[in-house]
Amino acid sequence: AAEGLARDLGIPGPWYLCVSAPEGLIDRREKHSWKQRGEQYVARLHPRAERAFKVEIPGYYSQEMVDEVFTALAAYSDDGRVTGYPYPLLDAHLTTKIGMDAVEQVRQDIIRGMDLLGMTLADYTGLFGDYHDEFDRY
Numbered sequence: 001a002a003e004g005l006a007r008d009l010g011i012p013g014p015w016y017l018c019v020s021a022p023e024g025l026i027d028r029r030e031k032h033s034w035k036q037r038g039e040q041y042v043a044r045l046h047p048r049a050e051r052a053f054k055v056e057i058p059g060y061y062s063q064e065m066v067d068e069v070f071t072a073l074a075a076y077s078d079d080g081r082v083t084g085y086p087y088p089l090l091d092a093h094l095t096t097k098i099g100m101d102a103v104e105q106v107r108q109d110i111i112r113g114m115d116l117l118g119m120t121l122a123d124y125t126g127l128f129g130d131y132h133d134e135f136d137r138y
Contacts, residue, residue, distance in 0.1 A: 002042040003052050013084070014074040016043035016055070043070060045077035049084020 002017045020040045038059045044052040055073070057066055079087035111124050 003044065006044065013044035013047045013049055014070070014077070016041050016070045020059075039066075041066075041070075043073070044084060045070075045074045045086070046084040049077070051084070053085065 002019065006013075006015055006017075018039055018041050038056045039061070041055045041057060042052045043055050055070075057069055061069070073086050076086040076088055077084050079085075079090065081087070082090055110128070111121065114120075114124055
């Protein structure tokens with residue numbers, strides 16, 4: 001909606017819009033309101049960005065501090081890999097991301113070790129499940 005409004009009004013990037021409300025964001029109010037630790041913004045950080053991104057900034061920041069945050073984010077958002085996304089954050093993600101191959105290898109190693117101990121796949125699921133499913137519950 002924010003992207004459409006900016007487009008209709010002819011506002012080029014970079015821009016940002018605070019979308020917080022006293023009761024929180026509509027799409028997160030019911031289940032995940034505790035995740036909201038700050039003010040919620042939608043921002044297009046570069047004129048050629050394909051999309052806007054959600055940005056959360058501590059609620060105690062002054063308007064001047066918020067402006068400085070978005071100025072800094074925009075300054076780092078001209079990398080051609082994902083134009084409009086701050087490249088230090090992209091690099092951090094790519095550096096720390098654990099690939100699915102590695103995740104699956106560790107999972108199989110654990111299951112194999114549990115099997116050697118006489119444990120079943122049901123035991124594994126009961127103990128570990130899929131942590132991503134657990135994380136998504138919150």
